[in-house]
Amino acid sequence: MPRKVCVIGAGMTLFRRRMLETPKELAFEATRMALESAGIERKEVDTVVAGSAPDAFDGVHMKGEYLLDGSGGYARPYSRVFVGGATGVYTPIAAWWHVASGLSDVCLAVAEEKMSPLQPHPQYAFWSIFDHTIERPLGVTLLWIFALEMRRYMHAYNIKEEEIALVSVKNKANALDHPCAQLGAKITVEDVMKSEKMVWPVKRLDVSPTSDGAAAVVLASEEFAKRLTKDPVYVAGCGWNIDSTYWTNRDLSYPQYLENAARMAYKQAGIKNPRKEIDFAEVYDPFDYKELHHMEGLQFAKKGEAPKMTASGMTQRNGEFPINPSGGLLGVGNPIAAAGMMKVCEVYFQLTNQAGKRQVKKEVHTGLAQAWGDLMQYSSVLILRRN
Amino acid sequence: MDLALNEEELKRWSDHIPLMWKYTAGIAGERFLQLLKQGTLQASVCKNCNKLFLPPKIFCKDCFAQLNEWRDVSPDDGFIYSFTSLTSGDGRRTVVLVKFDGVEGGLLGFFKPGREEPKIGMKVRAVFKPKQERKGSLSDIQYFEKI
Amino acid sequence: MSERVKFFPGREVSAEAFQSGSVLLTEYSTDLKYSWASGVAISKFLNELKNGKIVGRKCNRCDRILVPPRMFCEECFRLTDSWIYTKDTGTVNTYSIAYVGTDASRLKEPLYIAVINIDGASPGMGFLHLLNEIKSEKEIKVGMKVRAVWKEQSERTGSILDIKYFKPL
DSSP: OOEEEEEEEEEEEOSSSSSSSSHHHHHHHHHHHHHHTTTTTGGGEEEEEEEOOOOHHOOOOOHHHHHHGEEEEESSSSEEEEEEEEEHHHHHHHHHHHHHHTTTSSEEEEEEOOOOTEEEEEEGGGGGGGGGTTTGGTOOHHHHHHHHHHHHHHHHHHHHHHHHHHHHHHHHHTTTTTOOOOOOOOOOOHHHSSSEEEEEEEEGGGOEEEEEEEEEEEEEHHHHHHHSSSEEEEEEEEEEEOOOOOOGGGGSOOOHHHHHHHHHHHHHHOSOHHHHHEEEEEOOOOOOHHHHHHHHHHTTTTTTTTHHHHHTTTTTTSSSOOOOOTTTTHHHHHHHHHHHHHHHHHHHHHTTOOGGGGGGSSSEEEEEEEEEETTEEEEEEEEEEEO | OOOOSGGGGGEEEEEEEEEEEEEEHHHHHHHHHHHHTTTEEEEEEEETTTTTEEESSOOOOOOOOOEEEEEOTTTTTTEEEEEEEEETEEEEEEEEEETTTEEEEEEEEEEEEESSOOTTOEEEEEEEGGGGGGOOGGEEEEEEOOO | OHHHHHHHHOBBOHHHHHHTTTEEEEEEEEEEEEEEHHHHHHHHHHHHTTOOOTTEEEOOTOOOSSSOOSEETTTEEEOOOOEEEOOOOEEEEEEEEEEEOSSSEEEEEEEEEEEEETBBBBBTTTEEEOOOOSGGGOOOOTOOEEEEEEOOOOGGSSSGEEEEEEOOO
C-alpha cells in the first residue's frame, strides 16, 4: 500500500509574455515561494522532480540539468520528467511516487517554461514535433491539429463556435482576480467570434497566450505534514494515460485516454460519481474547446454535453461546479509545464482558503487538476482532498 | 522482420530546423553584466553560508536563501584553476577558468596571448576592454594576464 | 490572500524593452540539419506514392488495415503481416482552414487541411493532407468524399507531396 501523501505548500511567479528572469531564476522564485508557503527550508527536502516542456523554447538543451540549482535539486536525488503539455500535472504525480513509496518524506515538484527566447515566435518550435516525412512537408503547424480536433468535436455533437467561446469569456474574466495573470479580461462571445481567424475554427481569442513562468508545490508524507498542520491537503488520487502516436487514426471527438487516466485516479480516490464527489476542477484549457473536451473525458458531463453545462452557468466560479476558477491557461497564461502546475497550485490554494478574490463561494473539500499534452494524446490527473 | 524491400528502396527524408533565440541575462545577470561594463566585478553574497558566488546568482544553491547583497571582487585577485589550449583557423588560444580567493564559481576567459605560458595556480588579473568597446558581456574582459 | 501567499515574484520585460535592447539580450541562431531514415513501412509507402498508389499494412490478428502503414500493430503488439493497396479516394474525417503559417505570420492564401480516412483501409485509418479545387469554403464538410490529385509521374519523387492535394469527388 502506498503511503499517504500531502501537499504542504505552493508557489508561482507572475506569468507574462516576457520575463527578465532566466529559467533558473524563475524556477528559484516559484520554489522559494512554495517552501515559504510550506514553512520549511531546503535542508528538509529529500528529493526533487523538475518538469519542463520542449527544450527549444528556453533554448537550453538538457533543461533538467539547467534548472537543477534553481529547483532546489543540488546534491539531491533529482530528475526531470517530460510528457509535453501534460508535464505540469505529471510532475507532482512523479513527486507523489517519491513520497508514497517511502523513498522520501519531502519531495519538491517544480515546473518552468520560458517561451519568449524563441524567435520570431514560440509557435515555431512546435513545427518539429510532427512526423518529418509524411506531415511536415505539408507545412503543418501546431494550430492545425487543434483546429482539426475542434472541428471534429463540433461535428460529432453539433456544437457551435459561440458555445465554445463562452469558455474563453469565463476564464479570461476569472483571471482578472489572479495576481499572476497575463490575459485577464472582460470580453464577450462576440469579441471571440470577431477575433482574428488563425486556423479556423480556431480564432485568436480561442487560444491561450505564450508565456514565461514557473510554479512549484511541496509534497510530504502524512506524518511530516501533520507536524505543520492538523488538517493537511491529501493527494487522493492520480492517473495518467496516453493514446496512439498515429494521431490521424484516433477518434478526435472524444479523449478516451483522459477517461482512462481519470478512472485510474477516481479508483484510487474512491470516487464513484465524479460530478458529485468533486467540488471544483482545474481542467487543461490551452484552447477553449479543450475545457469542454476534458470535462467530458473526466466524466463531469456526458459526451457532447459540456457546452450545455457551461451555458447554464454551472461552471462559473460561483456556480454549482466551478471549472477553472483560476482563470486557466486562457486567462492566467500558458508557460506550458508551469501552466499545468499552476492548476495544481490553484487547487491547493482553494482547498486551504488562500485563493483570495478567486476563492470559490461554496465550501470545497475535493479538487481536481488535469493537464494534457504530447501530440494531443496524453493526460495527467491529480485529485487533492481536505477533510 | 520480412523487409519486403531491398536496400535501394529504403528511403531517407532530409530537412532542417532553423532556430533563433534571444536570451535575457536575468535578474543577477543583468546587474552583473552592467557592472562588468563599468569595469567592476561583483559577486552575490549568501550571509547564511558565508559564501560569495561568481557569476552571481539570486539564490544560494545550498540554503536556498534569496541573495540581495553584492560585494566587490578585485579583478586582480584571480588565479588559474585550470586551462586548455584551442587551435583554430586564427591560431592558438588558451582558455582559462579563473577563480578568486574566497569566491565560489569562477569566470571563463582567454589567457593573454604571448610568450607567457599559463600555469595552474598562477595569479592573474582581469584586463577589461576599453570602455567604449564594452557591451555588457563576459567578453568585456579582454583577457587574463599574469600579475 | 492568506498570510503566507502575499507576493508573487517576477519581473516583466515589455515588448518595447525587448525590441529596443534596453535590457541585455544575447542572440544565437542555428540551423540543424537532419537526414531521417524512413524505415521499412514509410519507405514502402513513399515508393508506392511515386507509383501513384497508397499502400497500407494489414494485421491478421485484429484484421485492421493500417494507414499510414507500420511494421507493427500497436494494439496487438505484434508484427503486421502483409501490404494491402487501398484506393486513392477517401472521406474527410475533419478539416480546417489555416490563415497563419509556422511562425504565426499570416498566409497570403488560406490553406485547406484535412485528415482523410482512406477508402479500402479500416474505419478511422487515414492521414493528414491538403484539400483544393474547392469552390467555396462552405462546400467543405466532414464526411465529404474526396480523391487524390497526383503529380505527373515524372515529377513524383517518393514524397507525401506526390499527392498534390485531395479534391471533392
